[in-house]
Amino acid sequence: MARQGLTRADIMEAAIELIESEGLHRFSLRELAARLHIKAASLYNHIRNMDELYTQIGFYAIAELKKVQLAAIDGKRRGAAVEALADAYHRFGKERPEIYKVILSLPMVKNDALQTAAGDIVEPIMVVLSGYGLAEEQKMHLQRVLRSIMHGFISQEEAGCFRHFPADVGDSYRMAVQGFILLLENLEKEARI
Amino acid sequence: MARQGLTRADIMEAAIELIESEGLHRFSLRELAARLHIKAASLYNHIRNMDELYTQIGFYAIAELKKVQLAAIDGKRRGAAVEALADAYHRFGKERPEIYKVILSLPMVKNDALQTAAGDIVEPIMVVLSGYGLAEEQKMHLQRVLRSIMHGFISQEEAGCFRHFPADVGDSYRMAVQGFILLLENLEKEARI
DNA sequence: TTGCCAAACTAACGGTGTTAGTATTATTGT
DNA sequence: ACAATAATACTAACACCGTTAGTTTGGCAA
Numbered sequence: 001m002a003r004q005g006l007t008r009a010d011i012m013e014a015a016i017e018l019i020e021s022e023g024l025h026r027f028s029l030r031e032l033a034a035r036l037h038i039k040a041a042s043l044y045n046h047i048r049n050m051d052e053l054y055t056q057i058g059f060y061a062i063a064e065l066k067k068v069q070l071a072a073i074d075g076k077r078r079g080a081a082v083e084a085l086a087d088a089y090h091r092f093g094k095e096r097p098e099i100y101k102v103i104l105s106l107p108m109v110k111n112d113a114l115q116t117a118a119g120d121i122v123e124p125i126m127v128v129l130s131g132y133g134l135a136e137e138q139k140m141h142l143q144r145v146l147r148s149i150m151h152g153f154i155s156q157e158e159a160g161c162f163r164h165f166p167a168d169v170g171d172s173y174r175m176a177v178q179g180f181i182l183l184l185e186n187l188e189k190e191a192r193i
Numbered sequence: 194m195a196r197q198g199l200t201r202a203d204i205m206e207a208a209i210e211l212i213e214s215e216g217l218h219r220f221s222l223r224e225l226a227a228r229l230h231i232k233a234a235s236l237y238n239h240i241r242n243m244d245e246l247y248t249q250i251g252f253y254a255i256a257e258l259k260k261v262q263l264a265a266i267d268g269k270r271r272g273a274a275v276e277a278l279a280d281a282y283h284r285f286g287k288e289r290p291e292i293y294k295v296i297l298s299l300p301m302v303k304n305d306a307l308q309t310a311a312g313d314i315v316e317p318i319m320v321v322l323s324g325y326g327l328a329e330e331q332k333m334h335l336q337r338v339l340r341s342i343m344h345g346f347i348s349q350e351e352a353g354c355f356r357h358f359p360a361d362v363g364d365s366y367r368m369a370v371q372g373f374i375l376l377l378e379n380l381e382k383e384a385r386i
Numbered sequence: 387t388t389g390c391c392a393a394a395c396t397a398a399c400g401g402t403g404t405t406a407g408t409a410t411t412a413t414t415g416t
Numbered sequence: 417a418c419a420a421t422a423a424t425a426c427t428a429a430c431a432c433c434g435t436t437a438g439t440t441t442g443g444c445a446a
Binding site for chain 2: 107140144150151163166176179183
Binding site for chain 3: 004039
């Protein structure tokens with residue numbers, strides 16, 4: 001009723017706040033609308049539908065993840081850069097698990113915008129890999145490998161899969177990252193021959 | 194009306210068939226009931242609720258995954274066993290993506306039954322790792338590392354994240370697995386000193 | 387001041403999981 | 417064989433969900 005100057009940014013902000021505080025599984029348009037003091041149907045004056053809003057939140061999340069990764073590797077090279085990147089990625093997943101889940105559940109197939117978003121995910125890793133003497137195709141493979149390690153680890157840690165054994169989870173992650181660095185150096189050595 | 198000898202096994206079977214044919218996102222108690230020629234409310238004579246049914250499907254999926262892994266490593270050792278295990282895991286994820294998703298979305302926190310299920314996920318990997326001369330704690334870490342690699346890879350491949358680059362996805366996976374074997378041998382060598 | 391458009395509303399549709407209460411069928415005990 | 421009991425089906429309903437249609441209303445521009 002009492003009309004407020006609602007912008008898309010306001011809605012995004014409220015949606016992100018809702019997801020981070022209540023959990024992704026409790027996110028709904030009705031709850032979002034309530035937080036904005038409007039009815040759910042009124043949201044459709046600002047957004048096309050839930051999918052579109054969700055995708056935009058995903059873009060935000062990817063941008064945030066990219067930001068922390070780039071900040072982490074700033075001024076670092078090779079092994080130190082890989083460690084810093086992996087650490088930043090891991091911290092993001094732990095500190096903002098609900099927002100991280102949004103990235104996971106984005107189906108990267110759909111449209112071109114999502115393809116450019118996929119590029120944002122790739123970029124920080126490619127920057128780090130450029131510090132090694134590797135062929136372009138090898139970099140593509142290795143980027144996938146590192147992403148698999150980082151994402152797979154966080155995903156399982158978040159799901160509680162790592163509580164089966166008492167060993168320190170941080171140590172496991174460091175071992176995974178060191179293994180990747182070992183692979184990097186090994187491939188670099190082979191290429192140099 | 195015309196009462197049929199419905200068992201929990203029948204319901205499980207129908208549920209799995211529904212998920213695999215229509216996709217996990219289209220799974221619902223009403224659709225499941227329709228396939229069994231009963232109403233949704235009647236399902237509650239056989240199951241406690243949707244969560245319980247879902248968890249049981251997860252147990253089934255984990256058992257299947259364990260089965261193909263154990264079959265794959267049968268008679269193999271060390272590198273060959275790792276490769277066979279990783280290959281079987283990957284094939285399961287590609288051939289039965291919807292059932293694999295059920296495993297992912299199981300929150301392993303809840304109860305004891307889920308903890309034993311977590312053990313089933315771990316076991317084949319531990320069998321393979323026992324072929325290397327490693328300390329018990331290192332095996333725990335390495336089991337997590339391999340799972341992260343395999344799960345992370347399939348998860349991102351399924352999400353379409355690997356279409357950004359033209360490089361062959363199978364090659365990427367093989368590189369990831371070879372990297373893990375390299376790490377294994379390296380740690381074994383260090384331990385031998 | 388008068389129009390007009392954007393942004394709010396209400397009401398409704400079809401979908402979901404779930405519960406309560408009721409009828410009917412099959413099995414069990416005498 | 418028949419009555420009592422337990423299991424399994426049903427209908428109706430509730431509270432939620434995303435979404436659409438149609439309506440009212442607020443604020444800005446001509």
